[in-house]
Amino acid sequence: MPPSSDDTRTRLVEAAGLMFADKGFDAAGVREICHEAKANVAAIKYYFGDKRSLYKAVLEHVHVCKENLGQVMASDEWQAHAPLHQLKYFILEMVKEHLASQKPAWHLEIMLWEMTRPTPEGKEVIELQLRPMATHLKKILMQIVGDDIPEETIWKCGFSIVGQVLFYYVHQAIARQLAGDTIYNQLTVEQIASHIYQFSVAGLATVANRPELVTQIDS
Amino acid sequence: MPPSSDDTRTRLVEAAGLMFADKGFDAAGVREICHEAKANVAAIKYYFGDKRSLYKAVLEHVHVCKENLGQVMASDEWQAHAPLHQLKYFILEMVKEHLASQKPAWHLEIMLWEMTRPTPEGKEVIELQLRPMATHLKKILMQIVGDDIPEETIWKCGFSIVGQVLFYYVHQAIARQLAGDTIYNQLTVEQIASHIYQFSVAGLATVANRPELVTQIDS
DNA sequence: GAAATTTTAAAACAAGTGTTTGACATGTCG
């Protein structure tokens, strides 16, 4: 077997990942994938069985490769920080990952397909990727708003925060088209994250009826 | 010519709209569309020329049919209301439209395809549909935060608000999966809209450095 | 080195795609 980083199987998964991310499962053709991977079409049958199983392999590859913000921040070190500081970092990292990710962008792009147009195969990866983030964000928010706030309110606040972040990723074409290139290009990752942080802490303070929170915003 | 509400051309556009909304342009097949429209495949060539032109006709149909919140609220009657009241209504109507629309859902679903996976044909419809809303929301926000706030900040606030609303529509499958059916089913349109309104006014107040705004939230 | 196994390659397969053709109705007007 050739070195594992360059064998046909790996090349296929990565080429397929790119293709699926770009055009979605249906529109990506096996011939184009194999051409990109410098492999023969029959290789798909040989290594995976069929196209769907290749897609499953891609999803699994995403799952094992993509580091998870929820898991990273679950460490004891992070737990020691102030809740607001954790939230600030959470938002910043999430914005960074979506708007300035250096690693292969198709990991995220595939997740986006699964988030907007779910397939049966993808549900598990979504769960494994998003659940830790949701759990962790919930924990942070409960520390901020206090644990006498009903759970569904926590969820709504979480959705408000994540919704803001995802907007810049999912609808960046629209955002750019509407705001215009001049204004849109002025926006930096730090600026966006900082805005969402400020905006959200204020929102949390109101929902939790703790106006003093706003004064604690440190940037 | 048969009555215009039931002629072949109209049936084709509507069946195609449903199909395109459901599966996207590529995955929707002309035979399936024509079967649903009780028309022959050749009818597409006869009335539109080809599949892409049929899609263009669908987009145009969406454009002329779909009423526009931005235009509706541009009326003098609405301008008379307090800015916060306008914002509250804007958010409520937007949430309603996305989560409890009684009219054919495929209008919105097609817009969603164009917003996440734009096609050359769709750009104009997006512009025509979203521009009035963006313009109007901007106007409302400027009244709230004051006109000494830089334009890019206004845009960021707008994105924060719209991002929250769209989250519930674009990612409702994820939201439901994460929060669980029990909690998710408790959420009503009014509740969601009210939450986003409160959350956002607080955010605006902070960004504009006008904390007194929060006290004016009327629900 | 020979046999067995794993991997690649080209070509063919059946089913599906959007598109087109030409015949056949149907209604309209001179």
Place this chain on the structure above:
DNA sequence: CGACATGTCAAACACTTGTTTTAAAATTTC
């Protein structure tokens, strides 16, 4: 009536799709 545009239909077209077959090459194993 006949001529003509309008609309519909089944069938075929050229092409692409995912999948399979068959065989040769490369690699491993004995």
